[in-house]
Amino acid sequence: MRRKETKKVIFENIKVLDAGAKGVSVAKAPEGQVIFIPNVVPGDVVDVQTFKKRKAYYEGKAIKFHELSEHRVEPVCQHFGVCGGCKWQNMNYSQQLFYKNQEVYNNLKRIGKIPLPDFEPILGSEKQFFYRNKMEFGFSDSRWLTNEEIASGESFQKNALGFHIPKMWDKILDIEKCHLQEDPSNEIRNAIRDFATEKGMTFFNARNHAGLLRTLMMRTASTGEIMVLIQFFEDDKANRELLLDFVYEKFPQITSLQYVINSKANDTLYDQNIILYKGRDYILEEMEGLHFSINAKSFYQTNSDQAYELYKISREFAGLTGNELVYDLYTGTGTIAQFVSKQAKKVIGVEAVPEAIADAKENAKRNNITNCEFYVGDMKNVFNEEFIKTHGHPDVIITDPPRDGMHKDVVEQIMKIAPEKVVYVSCNSATQARDLALMDEKYSVTRVRPVDMFPQTHHVENVVLLEKRIAN
Numbered sequence: 001m002r003r004k005e006t007k008k009v010i011f012e013n014i015k016v017l018d019a020g021a022k023g024v025s026v027a028k029a030p031e032g033q034v035i036f037i038p039n040v041v042p043g044d045v046v047d048v049q050t051f052k053k054r055k056a057y058y059e060g061k062a063i064k065f066h067e068l069s070e071h072r073v074e075p076v077c078q079h080f081g082v083c084g085g086c087k088w089q090n091m092n093y094s095q096q097l098f099y100k101n102q103e104v105y106n107n108l109k110r111i112g113k114i115p116l117p118d119f120e121p122i123l124g125s126e127k128q129f130f131y132r133n134k135m136e137f138g139f140s141d142s143r144w145l146t147n148e149e150i151a152s153g154e155s156f157q158k159n160a161l162g163f164h165i166p167k168m169w170d171k172i173l174d175i176e177k178c179h180l181q182e183d184p185s186n187e188i189r190n191a192i193r194d195f196a197t198e199k200g201m202t203f204f205n206a207r208n209h210a211g212l213l214r215t216l217m218m219r220t221a222s223t224g225e226i227m228v229l230i231q232f233f234e235d236d237k238a239n240r241e242l243l244l245d246f247v248y249e250k251f252p253q254i255t256s257l258q259y260v261i262n263s264k265a266n267d268t269l270y271d272q273n274i275i276l277y278k279g280r281d282y283i284l285e286e287m288e289g290l291h292f293s294i295n296a297k298s299f300y301q302t303n304s305d306q307a308y309e310l311y312k313i314s315r316e317f318a319g320l321t322g323n324e325l326v327y328d329l330y331t332g333t334g335t336i337a338q339f340v341s342k343q344a345k346k347v348i349g350v351e352a353v354p355e356a357i358a359d360a361k362e363n364a365k366r367n368n369i370t371n372c373e374f375y376v377g378d379m380k381n382v383f384n385e386e387f388i389k390t391h392g393h394p395d396v397i398i399t400d401p402p403r404d405g406m407h408k409d410v411v412e413q414i415m416k417i418a419p420e421k422v423v424y425v426s427c428n429s430a431t432q433a434r435d436l437a438l439m440d441e442k443y444s445v446t447r448v449r450p451v452d453m454f455p456q457t458h459h460v461e462n463v464v465l466l467e468k469r470i471a472n
């Protein structure tokens with residue numbers, strides 16, 4: 001170990017041991033402290049320079065590679081390592097799946113502390129790139145320059161349309177090609193950036209809160225339909241129409257062209273009035289003959305192909321025969337509810353966002369589904385004795401909560417009404433494990449199958465089947 005004047009520590013010849021949380025790998029210092037290191041792969045042997053020390057761990061970066069892991073692959077993306085996304089692009093896909101599976105297993109074991117069956121094999125995504133149906137990019141007049149660009153001595157233009165640099169709220173990395181959303185996503189983004197720059201339109205400055213152009217959101221669907229939404233900070237009709245007309249003429253395949261004028265401090269779209277410029281205000285997604293309309297604010301699983309696989313697994317776990325009353329908690333736009341409806345007597349969906357429930361009802365009508373009902377409300381308030389009395393005692397509950405998991409009152413209510421089966425779909429196996437532990441008194445976990453919806457990232461979805469224990 002050498003010490004530098006800066007008091008930063010360099011550890012030499014450190015073997016990277018594990019792929020840890022948030023896509024950052026884990027190693028151990030000679031005295032046993034954990035070191036978190038980004039952009040390395042388990043199996044690499046590196047010299048690490050630390051830049052942060054906490055009581056229990058260091059954060060550091062690899063400054064020299066002695067050995068490269070056999071699990072390394074060449075990242076396909078030119079922005080890898082600078083852009084905050086796709087942190088696992090340097091690790092082969094089977095190894096990514098191995099670590100995702102391990103994360104779910106460790107969470108269920110260590111947090112859940114419950115008996116577990118053998119896991120069914122994690123389901124990988126056939127598409128490992130270009131799998132996302134929704135992307136959001138930020139405009140900035142403070143483009144992030146990479147070390148190579150600075151070293152080149154060339155001058156670069158300042159406008160950027162791309163992603164925030166991690167932990168840099170005011171800097172945006174200009175993206176030339178992103179491997180997450182299929183074309184024409186890259187073409188549309190680059191054309192907008194170039195046209196706007198050529199016409200002298202101003203890009204947002206996050207420090208001064210100024211500039212015409214703020215964000216760009218694009219949605220694509222397996223039906224080929226495309227939604228483009230541009231968020232403007234300033235209300236400049238002439239430039240707005242110049243840009244929107246350009247986009248529509250250049251990309252006539254766009255199904256829905258919309259915009260927002262948002263001069264608030266934050267750029268979230270959810271409380272904004274979205275204005276339709278051309279086409280219709282939604283796009284259609286298709287799954288097993290069902291059509292789902294998706295508007296600018298709708299939640300829809302971001303990997304459509306894997307959402308289909310996830311739903312098939314959930315439906316299989318539910319083991320429906322056609323006679324069951326099913327509750328679909330956290331139903332979003334009612335996709336799971338409608339997906340299982342043919343195999344159930346009736347499905348009741350509950351969701352907090354009124355627009356999502358309006359979509360769910362509209363979609364059910366579009367799909368000629370008559371045995372699904374949808375209700376709005378916060379689950380912890382709506383899902384009570386009265387609700388069960390009115391809508392009936394469920395035989396099966398499918399629950400797909402947000403990352404925080406289920407509110408404890410919701411878990412309690414499930415325990416009280418104790419349906420035969422609960423299918424628990426989760427994007428965060430740590431909170432899922434906590435909830436499973438709360439249900440352990442009455443339920444056995446009988447099936448577990450992780451599903452990868454997000455290749456090149458550490459995120460993983462998990463489906464669990466809970467079956468009621470037979471009372472002695």
Ligand SMILES: C[S@@+](CC[C@H](N)C(=O)[O-])C[C@H]1O[C@@H](n2cnc3c(N)ncnc32)[C@H](O)[C@@H]1O
Pocket residue numbers: 299300301330331332333334335336350351352353356377378379380400401402427
């Ligand atoms: C992971 S999404 C699942 C959506 C849906 N099952 C699907 O596959 O598209 C979680 C959903 O829970 C909703 N939600 C979040 N908190 C909620 C709450 N407290 N009560 C009811 N719904 C909530 C969100 O709006 C979101 O639609």
